[in-house]
Amino acid sequence: MARPWSRLGLVAGGGDLPVHVAEAARADGxxxxxxxxxGFADPARFDSASERRLGEIGxxxxxxxxxxxxxxxxxxxVARPDFSQLRPDLKTISILPRIMxxxxxxxxxxxxxxxxxxxxxxxxxxxxxxxxxELTAKPGYLGAVRPDEAARADxxxxxxxxxxxxxxxxxxxxxxxxxxxxxxEAQEGTxxxxxxxxxxxxxxxxxxxxxxxxxxxxxxxxxxxxxxLPVIGVSTVEGAAxxxxxxxxxxxxGALILxxxxxxxxxxxxxxxxxxxxxxxxxx
Amino acid sequence: MARPWSRLGLVAGGGDLPVHVAEAARADGxxxxxxxxxGFADPARFDSASERRLGEIGxxxxxxxxxxxxxxxxxxxVARPDFSQLRPDLKTISILPRIMxxxxxxxxxxxxxxxxxxxxxxxxxxxxxxxxxELTAKPGYLGAVRPDEAARADxxxxxxxxxxxxxxxxxxxxxxxxxxxxxxEAQEGTxxxxxxxxxxxxxxxxxxxxxxxxxxxxxxxxxxxxxxLPVIGVSTVEGAAxxxxxxxxxxxxGALILxxxxxxxxxxxxxxxxxxxxxxxxxx
Numbered sequence: 001m002a003r004p005w006s007r008l009g010l011v012a013g014g015g016d017l018p019v020h021v022a023e024a025a026r027a028d029g030x031x032x033x034x035x036x037x038x039g040f041a042d043p044a045r046f047d048s049a050s051e052r053r054l055g056e057i058g059x060x061x062x063x064x065x066x067x068x069x070x071x072x073x074x075x076x077x078v079a080r081p082d083f084s085q086l087r088p089d090l091k092t093i094s095i096l097p098r099i100m101x102x103x104x105x106x107x108x109x110x111x112x113x114x115x116x117x118x119x120x121x122x123x124x125x126x127x128x129x130x131x132x133x134e135l136t137a138k139p140g141y142l143g144a145v146r147p148d149e150a151a152r153a154d155x156x157x158x159x160x161x162x163x164x165x166x167x168x169x170x171x172x173x174x175x176x177x178x179x180x181x182x183x184x185e186a187q188e189g190t191x192x193x194x195x196x197x198x199x200x201x202x203x204x205x206x207x208x209x210x211x212x213x214x215x216x217x218x219x220x221x222x223x224x225x226x227x228x229l230p231v232i233g234v235s236t237v238e239g240a241a242x243x244x245x246x247x248x249x250x251x252x253x254g255a256l257i258l259x260x261x262x263x264x265x266x267x268x269x270x271x272x273x274x275x276x277x278x279x280x281x282x283x284x
Numbered sequence: 285m286a287r288p289w290s291r292l293g294l295v296a297g298g299g300d301l302p303v304h305v306a307e308a309a310r311a312d313g314x315x316x317x318x319x320x321x322x323g324f325a326d327p328a329r330f331d332s333a334s335e336r337r338l339g340e341i342g343x344x345x346x347x348x349x350x351x352x353x354x355x356x357x358x359x360x361x362v363a364r365p366d367f368s369q370l371r372p373d374l375k376t377i378s379i380l381p382r383i384m385x386x387x388x389x390x391x392x393x394x395x396x397x398x399x400x401x402x403x404x405x406x407x408x409x410x411x412x413x414x415x416x417x418e419l420t421a422k423p424g425y426l427g428a429v430r431p432d433e434a435a436r437a438d439x440x441x442x443x444x445x446x447x448x449x450x451x452x453x454x455x456x457x458x459x460x461x462x463x464x465x466x467x468x469e470a471q472e473g474t475x476x477x478x479x480x481x482x483x484x485x486x487x488x489x490x491x492x493x494x495x496x497x498x499x500x501x502x503x504x505x506x507x508x509x510x511x512x513l514p515v516i517g518v519s520t521v522e523g524a525a526x527x528x529x530x531x532x533x534x535x536x537x538g539a540l541i542l543x544x545x546x547x548x549x550x551x552x553x554x555x556x557x558x559x560x561x562x563x564x565x566x567x568x
Contacts, residue, residue, distance in 0.1 A: 080464075082487035104463030161452060168448055170465040179388030181454040184468040187488055188480050196472050196480070203366035204471055 005071035005124045007032035008131065009064030012041040012049070013076025016258055017128060017135075017231055019045050021075050024132035033067035035060050040078050054081050058091025061121055071124040073131055074114065074227050080107075106169025108223045115224060127226035129256060137232070139252040139278035142260055143267035147247055147275055151214055153179065155249040155275060158216030166220030172230045175245065177205050177213030190217065194239035206244035211271060215240050215248040217255055225254075233258035237266040237274065247273030289355035289408045291316035292415065293348030296325040296333070297360025300542055301412060301419075301515055303329050305359050308416035317351035319344050324362050338365050342375030345405055355408040357415055358398070358511050364391075390453025392507045399508060411510035413540060421516070423536040423562035426544055427551035431531055431559055435498055437463065439533040439559060442500030450504030456514045459529065461489050461497030474501065478523035490528035495555060499524050499532040501539055509538075517542035521550040521558065531557030 008025045009032050012018035018034075018041060025031035026047070034049035036042065043049040052060050064072065083100055086092070095117050102113035115125050129136040147155060158176040165171050165184055173185035175197050182200060185193045194215065197205055206212030217230035232248065232255055240248050247267075255276075257263055267274045292309045293316050296302030302318075302325060309315040310331070318333035320326065327333040336344050348356065367384055370376070379401050386397035399409050413420040431439060442460040449455050449468055457469035459481050466484060469477045478499065481489055490496030501514035516532065516539055524532050531551075539560075541547055551558045 079485055080487055106464060161454065164448065164452060165468065168445060168465065170445065170468060180390060180471065181452065182471045184449065184454060184470050186468050187464065187466045187484055192480065192483075196476065199476075200471055201363060203364055 003124050005126065006030060007067065007069045007071065008126065009060075009067065009069035009072045009123070010034045011060065011072065011074045012036050012046065013074075013078040014040040015077045015231070016233070017256065018076040020135060020258065021073060021128045021132050022046055024134075025073075028131070030131075032069040033063050035063055037076075037078060041076060053087065054078070055086035055088040055092045057095065057117065058089040061091060061118075064123070069123065071126045072118050073126045073128060074111075075128045080110070107228065108169045108220050111227050112224050115227060125226050127229070129229065129253075130226075134260075135256040135258065137250050137252055137255040137257050137276045139276055141276070142257070142274035143264040143272075145247065145267060145271060145273040147214070147249075147273045150178065150212070151246045151273070154212075154214040155216060155247070155277070157181070158214050159218055159249060159251070159277075162216045162218045163221055166218065167222070169220060169223075172220060173215065173217045175213055175215050175243070177245075180204065182213060190215075190236060191239050194243045194245075197243040197245070202244075206246060208241065208244060208270070211244055211246040213243070213245045215243075215245055217248070217250050219251075219254045230255040231258055232256070232263060232274070234262050234266045237263055237270065237272060241266075241270035241272055245272065247275060249275040249277055252276050252278040287408050289410065290314060291351065291353045291355065292410065293344075293351065293353035293356045293407070294318045295344065295356065295358045296320050296330065297358075297362040298324040299361045299515070300517070301540065302360040304419060304542065305357060305412045305416050306330055308418075309357075312415070314415075316353040317347050319347055321360075321362060325360060337371065338362070339370035339372040339376045341379065341401065342373040345375060345402075348407070353407065355410045356402050357410045357412060358395075358402075359412045364394070391512065392453050392504050395511050396508050399511060409510050411513070413513065413537075414510075418544075419540040419542065421534050421536055421539040421541050421560045423560055425560070426541070426548040426558035427556075429531065429551060429555055429557040431498070431533075431557050434462065434496070435530045435557070438496075438498040439500060439531070439561070441465070442498050443502055443533060443535070443561075446500045446502045447505055450502065451506070453504060456504060457499065457501045459497055459499050459527070461529075464488065466497060474499075474520060475523050478527045478529075481527040481529070486528075490530060492525065492528060492554070495528055495530040497527070497529045499527075499529055501532070501534050503535075503538045514539040515542055516540070516547060516558070518546050518550045521547055521554065521556060525550075525554035525556055529556065531559060533559040533561055536560050536562040
């Protein structure tokens with residue numbers, strides 16, 4: 001179980017998720033300090049944030065120490081850095097060899113190494129879902145559309161494949177349609193994968209007029225779940241809609257839903273289902 | 285071992301490979317008839333070919349029977365058909381249910397079902413490499429460039445990942461760079477996968493000035509090897525070159541090399557290695 005903590009240092013990458021987490025921590029009276037990572041997060045989106053580069057881990061630790069933080073949350077999109085352009089501070093230099101070694105094994109390996117650095121400094125690492133519990137995907141559906149039998153089979157196939165590639169620390173997503181795996185996600189990201197599905201011949205995929213196929217996103221089976229949980233938002237639904245998919249599926253507790261109401265509305269507007277499965281609601 | 289046969293019926297899809305196989309069978313005195321699949325193969329590229337649609341399996345069988353064929357080779361690129369647009373002849377109608385059922389399981393399952401139809405008609409199914417033996421990838425290198433230690437490690441990682449996705453009947457290719465899996469091939473094909481690697485941030489991949497990363501192609505571990513072996517040609521090398529890769533790797537006997545001399549020249553011109561591994565020449 002998560003250890004108790006009282007004051008959070010938030011390291012914010014790109015996207016809306018860090019803003020949600022900061023608001024939740026503030027509402028909770030536990031927000032200590034926000035560091036906006038330069039090139040990824042806009043500091044103006046936070047009430048008060050310092051801006052730091054990826055290579056300033058020493059400075060980030062000092063920011064959080066000055067604010068009395070005993071916990072840290074790393075959240076938002078961050079691209080893999082060009083280590084030769086990092087301009088590391090002294091603390092970063094001291095940990096860089098093991099970070100770089102881990103980076104060659106996969107994203108999860110890299111993130112685990114980063115987390116270990118903060119834990120060695122005595123900080124508790126909190127997951128975004130621990131701070132903003134309403135973001136956690138709960139079993140059921142968002143919106144009114146439900147998968148038919150073919151879509152449920154595609155959902156299970158896509159979840160299986162996403163698990164297989166996740167076991168190799170490759171990626172978190174896959175698309176299946178009529179049993180066939182159309183696309184597997186690696187470093188290009190979900191949006192690019194969905195755009196590629198939209199470009200496949202129509203014989204292989206669905207269309208907005210006749211939706212077929214399912215996007216699955218899930219954590220890597222062995223991944224550090226306090227960081228880098230898959231995120232589903234309105235843009236995910238819209239990308240799936242453009243790809244002609246019938247819907248998307250994530251495991252309950254295994255994804256963050258960014259704006260559940262807006263996701264449900266977008267899904268309804270496009271006629272897609274959003275299925276959050278707890279594993280007990282699949283076909284027999 | 286392959287059973288002996290004397291007269292070949294060639295079913296030609298797209299690309300140069302069917303032309304090579306037809307020439308090899310003719311030189312051998314064993315070419316019976318060529319069927320160019322409409323929409324994929326140009327009949328003018330063959331000395332004498334009839335043109336048939338995918339849905340004309342009955343007519344194709346009659347063409348081959350009239351030519352006295354006792355063997356068949358299916359070779360060249362063919363897209364998955366829109367079954368609703370197939371206009372099947374009577375023979376095709378009779379086998380369509382099991383073809384369509386197999387199609388939902390993957391490309392290998394689909395091709396096995398097609399092969400079974402021809403075998404039930406008493407035809408021997410011959411692999412392109414059996415007819416045009418010079419196309420088979422033999423252990424060693426094409427061109428003068430050799431992989432360094434990092435590239436050899438990437439080659440083994442990419443081969444491993446291609447095997448994992450092949451076991452799921454998803455695809456035959458993957459790209460790894462500095463240990464990280466950049467891309468995994470599904471229905472989009474190798475060219476699209478390489479284009480996607482070229483579009484990744486330069487921090488993740490090589491460049492023509494500083495080549496890094498390796499494309500691996502390999503047969504699916506359990507696949508029907510008489511059909512759909514991976515094909516490496518000049519265009520594969522050029523796609524890998526544009527993606528900044530250091531080279532490509534295939535297993536010996538597990539790929540067809542279309543124009544080994546031209547592939548070696550293209551690899552040399554771009555500074556890429558082409559490594560055909562027999563599994564004994566990897567790092568200890």
